[in-house]
Amino acid sequence: MKIIRIGFLALCLMMTLSSVAYANISYPDLSDVTGVSVSLVNQDPYPAIAGDIVDIYLGIENIGGESAGNLVVELEPEYPFTLVTGEPAVQNIGTIKSYQKDNYMKIITYTIKVDSDASAGSYDITVKYYEPGDSLVTEKSIRIDVKNKEMAEIIHIDKTNLVPGKQNSLKFTINNVGNAPLKDMTFSWVNEDKIILPVGSDNTKYIKSVDIGESVELDYQVIADYNADPGLYELKLFLFYDDPITYEEKEISTIAGINVGGVTDFYVALSDSSGSETTFSVANIGSNPAYSVSVIVPRQNGWQVSGPNSVIIGNLNKGDYTVASFNIISTQQMTDLQDQDIRTVDVQDITRQESNGLIIQIAYTDTIGERKVIEKEVAIIGPKDIGSEMPSGITGSFETYKWYILGFIILITGFVLYNKYRKRKLIDPQFKIKDLYRKFNENRGR
Numbered sequence: 510m511k512i513i514r515i516g517f518l519a520l521c522l523m524m525t526l527s528s529v530a531y532a533n534i535s536y537p538d539l540s541d542v543t544g545v546s547v548s549l550v551n552q553d554p555y556p557a558i559a560g561d562i563v564d565i566y567l568g569i570e571n572i573g574g575e576s577a578g579n580l581v582v583e584l585e586p587e588y589p590f591t592l593v594t595g596e597p598a599v600q601n602i603g604t605i606k607s608y609q610k611d612n613y614m615k616i617i618t619y620t621i622k623v624d625s626d627a628s629a630g631s632y633d634i635t636v637k638y639y640e641p642g643d644s645l646v647t648e649k650s651i652r653i654d655v656k657n658k659e660m661a662e663i664i665h666i667d668k669t670n671l672v673p674g675k676q677n678s679l680k681f682t683i684n685n686v687g688n689a690p691l692k693d694m695t696f697s698w699v700n701e702d703k704i705i706l707p708v709g710s711d712n713t714k715y716i717k718s719v720d721i722g723e724s725v726e727l728d729y730q731v732i733a734d735y736n737a738d739p740g741l742y743e744l745k746l747f748l749f750y751d752d753p754i755t756y757e758e759k760e761i762s763t764i765a766g767i768n769v770g771g772v773t774d775f776y777v778a779l780s781d782s783s784g785s786e787t788t789f790s791v792a793n794i795g796s797n798p799a800y801s802v803s804v805i806v807p808r809q810n811g812w813q814v815s816g817p818n819s820v821i822i823g824n825l826n827k828g829d830y831t832v833a834s835f836n837i838i839s840t841q842q843m844t845d846l847q848d849q850d851i852r853t854v855d856v857q858d859i860t861r862q863e864s865n866g867l868i869i870q871i872a873y874t875d876t877i878g879e880r881k882v883i884e885k886e887v888a889i890i891g892p893k894d895i896g897s898e899m900p901s902g903i904t905g906s907f908e909t910y911k912w913y914i915l916g917f918i919i920l921i922t923g924f925v926l927y928n929k930y931r932k933r934k935l936i937d938p939q940f941k942i943k944d945l946y947r948k949f950n951e952n953r954g955r
Contacts, residue, residue, distance in 0.1 A: 544573030545580060545605060547636050549651040550616060556654035559688050560625030562593060565653065567617050567636065569602055570610035577605040577640060582617060585635040589624035589655065596620050602638075629657045629689060657689030661719070661761060663746055670771045670877065673796040674735030676708055679767075683716070683748065684724040692718045694750040696727055704737045705744065705767060739770030739797055739876035770876030773797040773827065777804075777869045777885040780832055785815060787837045789869060789887065791822065792830035799825045799873035804833035809868050813838055825873075837867070 550568040557563035571577055580602040586592055600617050609615070621634075633650040665682040681698070685691050694716040700706070708730045719725050733742075748761040773795025781788040793799055805819040806812070815836040822831045866886040874880055 542573045543575045543577040543605075543607075544571055545577050545638060545647070546570050546572065547582065547638055547649055547651075549653075550614075552653060556656040557623050559589070559623050559627040559629075559655055559657045562620060562622050563653070565619050565621065565634075565651075567619070567651070568614040569605060569617065569638070570614045571605040571607060572610055574607045576607050579603065579641050580605055581639055581641060583637040583639075584619050584621075585637065586621055587632075587634065589627035589632060590621045590634055590653070591624075593620050593622050623655055626688065627655055627657075629655060631655070657687060657721075661691050661694070661748060661750065662686055663748065663761075663763060663765075666765055666767075669766070670768045671705065671731065671733040672771060673733045673737050673739075673769060675796065676730055676732050679729045679731045681727045681729075681746070682724050683719065683727065685719040685721055688721060690718055690720050691716075691750050694719070694748060696746075696748050698729075698744050698746045700742055700744055700767075702742055704734045704742050704769060705731055706734075708732050733769045735796060737769045739768075741766045741768050743767075768877055770797050771879075772875050772881055773799050773873070775799075775871045775883055775885065777871070777887055779887050779889065785836045785838055786834055788832050788834040790830055790832055791825070791871065793825040793827050796827055797876050798827060799875065801874045803872040805870040805872060806835050806837065807868055807870055811840055812867055813840060 546569075548568050548570075549565060551566040553564045553566075554561075567582065569580070569582065581599060582602055583599045584592070585598070592598055596619065602615060602617065605615060631652050631654050633652055636649050636651055637646055638649075639646040661683055663681060663683055665680075667680040667682075668677060671677050671679075681696065683694075683696065695713060696716060697713040699712060710729070712729070714727050716725055716727075744765045744767055746763050746765060749758055751757075752759050773793055776790075776792045776794045778790045779787070780790040789804065791802075791804055802822050802825050803819050804822060806814050807818070815838060818835065820833040820835070822833055825831065866888055869885050869887055871883045871885065872880065873883075
């Protein structure tokens with residue numbers, strides 16, 4: 510019981526000492542002066558957006574016992590803020606009564622614009638307030654929070670032409686052209702014709718972030734349908750990202766054109782050679798048709814053309830083939846054809862073949878209207894295979910078996926001589942080989 514009483518007395522003593530100490534704290538007496546203060550009450554939007562307009566609300570209070578008459582408030586905006594056109598910097602507030610504060614404060618509004626190039630952050634703006642005729646001017650800085658506007662654009666597609674049936678790399682470049690980082694983005698594309706499709710992945714990619722002024726490249730492996738008709742196909746592009754200010758998902762959608770078609774390829778082979786006329790087979794082995802096709806034998810070392818060196822064969826769809834004939838001769842037979850009208854070949858031309866290959870050019874117009882030229886080398890077995898009267902295969906056969914024929918002739922001759930020597934030896938045992946040789950010379954002399 511004594512312990513409780515002692516504790517109660519100690520508590521009372523502490524409360525008494527605290528009351529005495531609090532009573533001794535001195536506060537300025539504002540009962541006979543004005544105590545005007547200005548503060549930022551609100552801003553709309555919050556935070557302000559670079560490049561946009563923001564309304565700021567200033568609260569004016571008087572915590573003094575004297576009224577403030579004809580109070581003037583003046584706003585002095587600095588970068589990145591400017592007053593909108595027609596907005597006055599000076600506002601006459603009138604009288605602020607004594608102790609007019611809290612819920613009774615007077616609120617005024619300024620409309621200002623934020624520079625579009627402003628970086629995200631907090632910026633100070635100066636407010637002055639004074640009474641007309643009074644030399645005392647009070648300044649105060651209030652702070653405005655600014656955020657950047659997010660903006661992205663798909664600025665580049667690296668490939669605008671796809672060859673049907675062939676896998677290609679298709680790259681999209683997304684650029685951040687705003688003044689704030691872009692985060693948590695999702696990019697996708699779709700071809701509603703289903704002619705162009707992604708390979709090895711789906712059509713959606715996630716991007717964590719892209720800084721201000723930076724870009725990101727998205728790579729897809731795609732294939733255009735082999736049976737697709739040549740032409741321009743539409744891609745729809747979508748970019749989604751989260752707005753860090755409103756926390757809402759924003760969408761950018763646009764379209765791009767991809768051409769399916771373009772170039773093709775050819776196979777050229779020696780088909781026939783009769784006299785000086787040589788025929789070549791030309792096949793379109795690519796994925797696209799070729800228009801206005803011409804076959805050309807360009808000037809080259811080792812070969813010359815008598816007559817036209819180009820033949821127009823028209824259009825070739827994929828898988829089709831045709832033939833083209835030329836009067837071609839190897840320069841090894843030129844000595845036999847001096848009187849013929851032969852197309853002159855510049856001997857200074859650098860040969861593109863050290864073998865017996867013949868260069869053939871295929872000129873054509875592709876499906877996007879561009880003129881293309883493809884070179885092919887046609888293998889020729891020997892220089893006499895073109896422009897020679899000898900039937901095909903005879904020259905090659907003789908070259909292959911001539912040593913066998915020569916050996917066979919030597920063998921037969923030796924066999925005949927041996928039989929003659931043997932017969933003479935039976936008649937005359939003294940007969941020798943040199944006698945056979947002498948007898949051969951005597952017979953030849955007669």
